[in-house]
Amino acid sequence: MAGEPLGMLSACATGEAIGSGELDGAECLAFWAERAGDETLNAYLWTGPDDGGQRIAGAPVAVKDIFCTEGLPTTAGSRILDGYAPPFDATAVTRLRAAGLPVLGKTNMDEFAMGSSNENSAYGPVLNPWDRTRVPGGSSGGSAAAVAAGAAPWALGTDTGGSIRQPAALCGIVGLKPTYGAVSRFGMIAFASSLDQCGTFGHSVADAAELLSVVEGLDPRDSTSTGIPGGLSRPTASDLEGITVGVPRNFLEVGVEQGVADRFAEALKTVERLGGTIRDIELPHAELGISAYYVIAPAEASTNLSRYDGVRYGLRVPADDLVEMYERTRGEGFGPEVKRRIMLGTYALSSGYYDQYYGTAQKVRTLIVRDFEAAFSEVDLIATPTTPGVAFELGAKTSDPWSMYLNDLFTVPMSLAGIPAISIPAGLAAPPEGGPQLPVGLQLAAPAFAEQALIESAHALEAAIGFDERPEGGGDS
Amino acid sequence: MTEGLPDDLEAVIGLEIHVQLSTETKMFCGCSLSFGDPPNTHTCPVCLAHPGVLPVPNRRAIEYAIQIALALGCEVAPRSIFHRKNYFYPDNPKAYQISQYDVPLASAGELANVRIHRAHLEEDAAKMVHIGESGRIQGSSGSLVDFNRAGTPLVEIVTEPDIRSASEAREWGQLLRETVRQLGVSDVNMEEGSLRCDANVSIRPRGSSELGTKTELKNMNSFRFLEKGITAELDRQAGLVASGERVVQETLHFDPGTGALHPLRSKEEAHDYRYLPEPDLVPLAPDSAMLEEARKSLPELPEAKAKRYRDELGIPEAPAELLSVRAELAGFLEAMLAAEPDLEPRVAANWLTGEFAAELRRKGDPDLSEVPVEAAALASLASMAQAKKISHGTAKDLLTRMVDDGIDPVAVVTEEDLGQLSDSSELEAIVEKVVEENPGPAEEVQAGNEKAIGALVGAVMKETGGRADGGEVNRILRQALGLG
Ligand SMILES: [Zn+2]
Secondary structure, three states: OOOOOHHHOOHHHHHHHHHHOOOOHHHHHHHHHHHHHHOOOOOEEEEEEEOOOOOOOOOOEEEEOOEOOOOOOOOOOOHHHOOOOOOOOOHHHHHHHHOOOOEEEEEOOOHHHOOOOOOOOOOOOOOEOOEOOEOOOOOOHHHHHHHHOOOOOEEEEEEOOOOOHHHHHHHOOEEEEOOOOOEOOOOEOOOOOOOOEEEEEEOOHHHHHHHHHHHEOOOOOOOOOOOOOOOOOOOOOOOOOOOEEEEOHHHHOOOOOHHHHHHHHHHHHHHHHOOOEEEEOOOOOHHHHHHHHHHHHHHHHHHHHHHOOOOOOOOOOOOOOHHHHHHHHHHHHOOHHHHHHHHHHHHHHOOOOOHHHHHHHHHHHHHHHHHHHHHHOOOOEEEEEOOOOOOOEOOOOOOOHHHHHHHHOOOHHHHHHOOOEEEEEEEEEOOOOOOOOEEEEEEEEOOOOOHHHHHHHHHHHHHHHOOOOOOOOOOOO | OOOOOOOOEEEEEEEEEEEEOOOOEOOOOOOEOOOOOOOOOOOOOOOOOOOOOOOOOOHHHHHHHHHHHHHOOOEEOOOEOEEEEEOOOOOOOOOEEEEEOOOOOEEEEEEOOEEEEEEEEEEOOOEEEEEOOOOOOOOOOEEEEEOOOOOOEEEEEEEOOOEOOHHHHHHHHHHHHHHHHHHOOOOOOOOOOOEEEEEEEEEEEOOOOOOOOOEEEEEEOOHHHHHHHHHHHHHHHHHHHHOOOOOOOOEEEEEOOOOEEEEOOHHHHOOOOOOEEOOOOOOEOOOHHHHHHHHHOOOOOHHHHHHHHHHOOOOOHHHHHHHHHOHHHHHHHHHHHHHOOOOOHHHHHHHHHHHHHHHHHHOOOOOHHHOOOOHHHHHHHHHHHHOOOOOHHHHHHHHHHHHHHOOOHHHHHHHOOOOOOOOHHHHHHHHHHHHHHOHHHHHHHHOOOHHHHHHHHHHHHHHHOOOOOHHHHHHHHHHHOOOO
16 A cells, blocks of 8 residues: 555555554544545535544445434434434444444435435435536435545445445446345334345445445344345455356346447446356346336335324424424425325325235235346346436436436346345446536346355456546545 | 113124233333333333334244233234334324234134134334323323333234123123233233223124124223223114114223213224335244243133133032132132142132132232131131031131131141030930920920021030031931921
8 A cells, every 4th residue: 555645545455554554543534534524515414523432443434324323413314304313323333333434424315315316315415526517326325426526435325226326326436235134224214124225335346345244244123134144255256257147138228328338238248258158138027116116115115204203303393283293394304205205105005005006016026036036047147237327417307206216227126126236337428418428337236145246246347347437526636 | 681782682792902911121122111110211212213223023022922812712823914004193103003914913713702803913102191181182282202101012802793792791801801811921900001992882683693883992991891881882872773873983982980982083093004014024923832832831721720620620600710710719729629639629619719708808808928828728627627527617717717817727626626526425415405494495396386496506506616517406406306
């Protein structure tokens, strides 16, 4: 590391340097705290740092504001939790602290993780560091933008239908969503409980994997947690010999921008150059994923968000009677997208409609799970572009929810199946209407708990693709 | 028979009973259970429904629920599902209660000829206090919530509508309460709310198999009030039918003070609970070891005990029933029989539920542990009486002294020479003397007034200090008077 500027040092290398005594932990933290404090993308809702007087053993972590942090503001991007400071840490945060990784700050996000552009935050949108007129993606947009802009070495996010992979793709960094159950959801504010999963952002596969290895693990406080059997070790693969990568061609026919399609095609050639095999596969029900997702996720969200009622904590708008207090508190506390999904979900669960909507969506989910099982009997990994397009302009899709939802077309099926997936940068491309060169993401998905295999291949591909671009003003500037 | 219902109508009653389990901690968090502690002293982020918290099921609560299920003869589902039952109210911190819906823990049971529809696990709500005269939320100037109770484990037991009268509902409810009490899984205290009972009540033409429109009576806090409430509701429904009106499905609150039934506001009950499988919990799948453990830990329950006492021990119906629901007395009985193998169970049970119970009542029904009478001592007493070693009167006097002073009946009989006069020549001599000294009654008896013999029996008993057997005295007297 000698002579390398701290901001360009990988998070893994930073930890090693602190471990060997070459780098002072407190100095490192101060450096990143200044970076976080200076950023102008609205990526953070709160910056500390919060070292809690603990030992510093590695690079500090930007934490999505969806994770409860004891005594520190935690809003999930919502007005309804304005001023709320939880009396406990999320398990993922507890694990960071135990590993000597301080919380650098709390990052901006779409309200309750509902969104694909970060425009649904009650605290203003996050700007994309590659082009400040564009969105960083969402819902973990603050975490992705902070890492991409060099305002954090790495970050925690959550992914419900693509909320890590999509912003990672749009910001030109690595985003890793593990198998459902790998990381405890305790203290992670619920959006859609059967889909929500904690994951990580980094500049490299190794960094993202290293951070995941810190936070993963079975937690008695989360009955659905399992951890990753065998844990994770640092990826070392340099080729894809013997690896078969499936490509669901039919699924990819709709609406992919030319620039994205080109980078994806090049990535597949790189797979072959590394000794891997490309095979066409079918995911017959994947295209129904978005429809199923937008029943299941709002249904769960409608009940998860009912606790924000003004009775015990957070915002309360006083009124003359109980029902009016509920209505005014929730009316003023929630933003339009959250209200839209609460209404969708409430409708989908209401008496007489349950089977038609929720029941049908669950059946589709089962079919998608089977699609993946069938595919993984033939291939080791599945590759898609992470998103159909590059980062779009602020406001471009806010009036058309469906076009916004289609951003998650390629990421939602993996969430419904609960399988691990990663987005790595595949290069740059201009948007169809012309404009600046913007990052394109390549998504790789693997069978449940095959995280190690996933990161090995992603690591080899990452090296071969050799993406080392950083947005202007990002990196060590 | 049904109270007050015309002969052509029949009552159809089902009960819904909520039992608070007496576990150390709450259903889904580590908070300890409490009753009567200062408000909001048993809470944590989980039972206050802070953002991001998750439920973790209480293993002991599951074990207790399985014990209840087995005690009620239910089938335990190999894999039952927790659901969210959604409704907004300040006593419901998550705005959903974790309960069970289409796949409950237990189903298809039976207790004393009443079928159990289902039994499932859920969590209790918080307690609300409304400031103001009515004690209801309407018109109150404010409401306070105590979350100590929020998350207490509950088992909800739902019967089929197999009960046919208000008194049967009370008796069956009492049997259920005793059954659960003897499992040791709940305090089953209705006043404190650890057992709560709702009733679904309807009427129909006798002989019909269809169900009439039912009303629900909420939260009766004793089985006596349950009986009164059902009686009042049956009267009301019969009155409606008699005047050509229809019964409307509604929820009613019974005021035991006035005997009146008040409909709860329809707004309070018009819920679409939007049940959703609880995504934060995996299915509840008790393994065979857990089931076996629960089966082994079941004590002999009242229904089975009453049957055994009747059929195997020959104890009459009334004492058998009484002993079966009073575990402490039943334990006493078993100890008596073990101490005196020759003591007939029928005799032991009669002493226990008759004279001994009367002595306890005289003492204000203390706990058996506070009474200085050992089972073995009572058994000795009953044995002496059974063998006619002492007279019934002597035995009763001794029992009073045992309960008051803890005397040893065997020692006292010897010391005070209270043994029954078994030597008939001694008794004959006393009879002769008494007949001589009381010529008046003797002549009356001989003249045909047999009732007058009572005075002579009394005189003989007095002369023997109550040690003579009444039957024997009678026999010898009649012989002496030439009535033999
Ligand atoms: Zn608690």
